[in-house]
Amino acid sequence: MPPYFAPGMECLGKAGNESFMTREPFPTFVEGAIIVGGGPSGLAAAACLKMKGVPSLIIEKSDGIGSLWKYKAYDRLHLHIPKQFCELPYYAFPEDYPLYPDRKQFVDYLENYFQHFDMWAKFNTKVSTASYDPYSSCWKVKTQPSEADSEGERREYRAKWLVVASGENAEPYTPEVEGLKDFRGSVVHSSNYKTGAGYARQRVLVVGCGNSGMEIALDLSNFNAEPSLVVRSPVHILPREIFGTSTFAVAMRMMKSFPLWFTDACLVWYTWAMLGDTTRYGFKRPSDGPMTIKCKQGKTPILDVGTFAKIKSGAIKVCPGLKYVTPDGALFENDQFVKFDAIVLATGYRSNVPQWLKDDSGFFTAEGLPKNHSKGTWKAERGLYIAGLGRKGILGATFDAKYIAEDLSRAYASESHKRLICPLQSR
Ligand SMILES: Cc1cc2nc3c(=O)[nH]c(=O)nc-3n(C[C@H](O)[C@H](O)[C@H](O)COP(=O)(O)OP(=O)(O)OC[C@H]3O[C@@H](n4cnc5c(N)ncnc54)[C@H](O)[C@@H]3O)c2cc1C
Numbered sequence: 320m321p322p323y324f325a326p327g328m329e330c331l332g333k334a335g336n337e338s339f340m341t342r343e344p345f346p347t348f349v350e351g352a353i354i355v356g357g358g359p360s361g362l363a364a365a366a367c368l369k370m371k372g373v374p375s376l377i378i379e380k381s382d383g384i385g386s387l388w389k390y391k392a393y394d395r396l397h398l399h400i401p402k403q404f405c406e407l408p409y410y411a412f413p414e415d416y417p418l419y420p421d422r423k424q425f426v427d428y429l430e431n432y433f434q435h436f437d438m439w440a441k442f443n444t445k446v447s448t449a450s451y452d453p454y455s456s457c458w459k460v461k462t463q464p465s466e467a468d469s470e471g472e473r474r475e476y477r478a479k480w481l482v483v484a485s486g487e488n489a490e491p492y493t494p495e496v497e498g499l500k501d502f503r504g505s506v507v508h509s510s511n512y513k514t515g516a517g518y519a520r521q522r523v524l525v526v527g528c529g530n531s532g533m534e535i536a537l538d539l540s541n542f543n544a545e546p547s548l549v550v551r552s553p554v555h556i557l558p559r560e561i562f563g564t565s566t567f568a569v570a571m572r573m574m575k576s577f578p579l580w581f582t583d584a585c586l587v588w589y590t591w592a593m594l595g596d597t598t599r600y601g602f603k604r605p606s607d608g609p610m611t612i613k614c615k616q617g618k619t620p621i622l623d624v625g626t627f628a629k630i631k632s633g634a635i636k637v638c639p640g641l642k643y644v645t646p647d648g649a650l651f652e653n654d655q656f657v658k659f660d661a662i663v664l665a666t667g668y669r670s671n672v673p674q675w676l677k678d679d680s681g682f683f684t685a686e687g688l689p690k691n692h693s694k695g696t697w698k699a700e701r702g703l704y705i706a707g708l709g710r711k712g713i714l715g716a717t718f719d720a721k722y723i724a725e726d727l728s729r730a731y732a733s734e735s736h737k738r739l740i741c742p743l744q745s746r
């Protein structure tokens with residue numbers, strides 16, 4: 320019996336006494352792969368598959384591609400590593416782009432990339448569940464329209480292969496902080512922060528000192544606000560450039576020829592020479608080096624774009640961990656109380672994979688990131704692939720996409736004799 324007639328693939332609605340009113344939608348069969356997410360990782364995967372002759376459908380909950388860069392990033396954002404490390408496969412950045420393209424340029428590039436490869440995508444469509452159906456050996460992907468699409472309907476798609484590309488930064492993470500909900504001023508997550516323009520002369524507490532918190536504190540200071548930055552854990556801070564060359568590029572080159580510890584020692588020594596003793600300003604260094612931590616834990620070092628100079632000058636204050644927030648300020652772990660007018664939570668993001676992917680293979684951690692697998696973080700079982708969740712930035716996602724296309728295209732070729740070709744109803 321061909322797979323499309325197998326039990327479980329018939330669209331007869333739910334069992335039991337549920338009426339036809341609650342019937343499940345008819346599934347649309349997708350030849351090739353379904354890709355969940357239309358960010359850089361999903362685009363890279365779709366392009367690499369296409370180059371290998373494998374079709375795919377991107378399902379994206381936002382109204383277009385690159386939603387993180389389009390809607391969830393602040394205005395002054397630039398790529399913080401040089402463009403050659405953020406280029407997606409088979410399509411170069413325009414030649415006149417600067418070394419560190421800005422947010423708008425990167426979004427334009429992603430949109431052109433999508434057009435260039437003439438990709439298939441369903442926008443305003445959120446994947447609510449994806450599960451493997453052993454009867455049909457397919458992935459069942461159920462979708463619901465996003466809030467912006469009032470006329471959309473629930474759909475079901477099926478494909479032999481599923482590529483998870485929903486991003487490490489899928490959901491803003493807001494920690495439980497005592498008293499936060501009673502704070503009288505504005506509280507925004509960094510994903511909703513655009514510019515410091517409305518914060519002039521306000522005392523703003525920026526919680527979190529990853530790359531977002533550091534740059535938002537700088538932006539606030541440039542707009543004449545009075546930012547304070549919570550730095551609760553040891554963290555590596557590196558200048559973005561070493562003698563005019565990107566620190567990231569220097570590190571990559573060194574890692575090819577020298578052991579990791581030596582690269583780390585050089586980076587830390589150089590930072591000390593450039594920025595001085597950062598511990599004096601509240602930045603304790605972890606005992607492991609910056610690239611060791613990136614490789615082991617995926618945590619990105621701070622690439623400083625001018626915040627540290629503002630900290631040195633006193634324009635940005637550094638605070639230790641938060642104890643609690645009051646309606647008009649915050650108490651810190653050193654028992655100091657400071658008044659604030661606004662709070663920006665630059666406390667990071669989480670994967671949303673556990674919310675929608677039903678996978679019991681043990682491939683993912685409870686946080687929805689691949690566990691450390693000896694064979695890499697891009698391939699699970701039963702036709703499930705993962706792009707951009709290996710905590711290696713856009714460069715890592717492009718490697719994932721190439722490996723995925725290589726492997727998936729082989730499986731696609733061997734399946735081709737029994738493949739069912741059902742054109743999509745809409746693009
Ligand atoms: C502010 C910021 C700056 C960064 N700068 C850099 C940088 O300079 N260099 C670098 O290498 N990395 C950088 N990163 C890391 C970042 O992970 C990448 O830039 C990149 O966007 C990751 O691409 P992605 O496609 O994996 O994820 P995303 O860009 O997050 O794309 C995932 C897409 O999946 C969609 N999606 C999620 N869940 C669902 C669902 N259930 N159904 C349908 N669609 C869904 C989302 O709407 C989103 O469009 C930065 C991250 C942030 C937050």
Ligand SMILES: NC(=O)C1=CN([C@@H]2O[C@H](COP(=O)(O)OP(=O)(O)OC[C@H]3O[C@@H](n4cnc5c(N)ncnc54)[C@H](OP(=O)(O)O)[C@@H]3O)[C@@H](O)[C@H]2O)C=CC1
Binds near residue numbers: 397488528532
């Ligand atoms: N192109 C660019 O210039 C930029 C790149 N990025 C990238 O985007 C990704 C996300 O970065 P980002 O948004 O900064 O998130 P991160 O996860 O990197 O940083 C989150 C920060 O919040 C802190 N934090 C979390 N909870 C609390 C709490 N309760 N109290 C105090 N501090 C807390 C964390 O501290 P702790 O370590 O103690 O948990 C950490 O310092 C990274 O990969 C980053 O490199 C981001 C911005 C700009």
Ligand SMILES: O=C(O)C(=O)Cc1c[nH]c2ccccc12
Binds near residue numbers: 712
């Ligand atoms: O911005 C990010 O989150 C990245 O992951 C980019 C990146 C990958 N490897 C790195 C090593 C040092 C600094 C940034 C990165």
